[in-house]
Amino acid sequence: MMKTDDGLYINLHEAALKEYSCMHLELDDENMVFESHLTPDAVGNMAYMQAPTQTPWRTVIASKNAGDILLSNITLNLNEPCAYDDVSWIKPVKYIGVWWEMITGKSSWAYADLPSVKLGETDFANAQPTGKHAANTDHVKMHIDFAAEHGFDQVLVEGWNVGWEDWFGKSKDYVFDFVTPYPDFDVNELREYAKSKGVRLMMHHETSSSVRNYERHMDEAYQFMEDNNYNAVKSGYVGDIIPRGEHHYGQWMVNHYIYAVKEAAKHKVMVNAHEAVRPTGLRRTYPNLLANESARGTEYEAFGGNKPAHTTILPFTRLIGGPMDYTPGIFEQDVSKYNPDNHSWVNTTIARQLALYVTMYSPLQMAADLPETYNKYLDALQFIKDVPVDWADTKVLEAEPGDFITYARKDKNSDNWFVGRTNDEDPRVSNIKFDFLEPGKKYVATIYSDKKDAHYKKNPKAYEIKKYVVTSKSKLSQKCAPGGGYAISLIEVQDKSETKGLKKL
Structure with a gap:
């Protein structure tokens, strides 16, 4: 995103990124020239193409009014029309989650302490529990109750499945299997309890970037979701990509993200991919790609903090390509109130956290803070309850x-x-x-x-x-x-x- 000396706004982006590598721009400060380069694969090649085909679009949006940049639909419209005959199952979602407490360090994803459990074990009878595991049945029920009381559609639960004790950078099949819960997470009980409250649980698939492992288990994982009344998944790709040498923004992974969305559609599952390549309007073709992260979201506030200007920039850059699961709604800015060992600070006022539900477009919006905090500010929570996530017009x-x-x-x-x-x-x-x-x-x-x-x-x-x-x-x-x-x-x-x-x- 640029602005010339005479006030012209110019935006550079790409559209319809598929079967190709993501474009990056480097600025030659001396000659004031942008040079593009593509993410290489494991052997250094930028992309493989087979005719007939075409490269992604490169887009230029220019206007004397900055707001015109934000209202342009060129990125979306350069993608192919919807690939599905039936889209009635794709719905906007407003959700809460068992998540921020782990991000801050108040709670843990892992059920047990190492080395009381070994990598690949699914029998935790002799394991030593952490005592901080958040994805337990009673705690999730409390979140379901809060969601039902305040009109939220779903409850995201991270850390429900085995493997969190020792997962980062592991490439074996037994890192995560996506269907085996920890012993304190009762899938059947929570499924029925959520149904009784008119709320759905949202699935979480952390792949640890072991992508071949995820693809081997994907059909089983989506079928498990279908069988247990999940219709939305947050997938994660934390760490270096496995196979080694591939990259998050390379052609191989670009193909994988689209494959995951298409496979999800077979089970009527909506996808919210984190750590994935930035979107380029593909939601027009695959509308169950409800949102992505693909930039520093709210979680980074607990890892050091985003600058206040961050959310005045993202709509001109990252969001040009599609909706972002920014996870706003943080009412407690002092992270140490949740975890005394974490001295991070969320750089925002409460009023601006409310504004983000309008300025950061997404048909998938999270109220990211803890229910006990929201209960202290019910008058401010009212806006989050009232604000829609699906719009007819934008100015x-x-x-x-x-x-x-x-x-x-x-x-x-x-x-x-x-x-x-x-x-x-x-x-x-x-x-x-x-x-x-x-x-x-x-x-x-x-x-x-x-x-x-x-x-x-x-x-x-x-x-x-x-x-x-x-x-x-x-x-x-x-x-x-x-x-x-x-x-x-x-x-x-x-x-x-x-x-x-x-x-x-």
């Missing part, structure tokens, strides 16, 4: 790469709108108009914003919630804290009593 109200972005999006299933503003490390004032609303109608605007003294480091939990009546003629001037922002729900008024006591904006 960019303000945008400057690296500084700020303000989106307005219309719910696909109602006339309600939602606004989100993400801000960098500088205090700013956002000035927007509500002229995107339907003329003649009134809406109740609930504004979740930073307080005057809010700051992503010094006072991140300082937020306030105000309500107004707005129309298409209304305007807003809203202060945004360093590392802050705001979120607004705009709910169409159905009855005059809904506006009683509210001021007009």
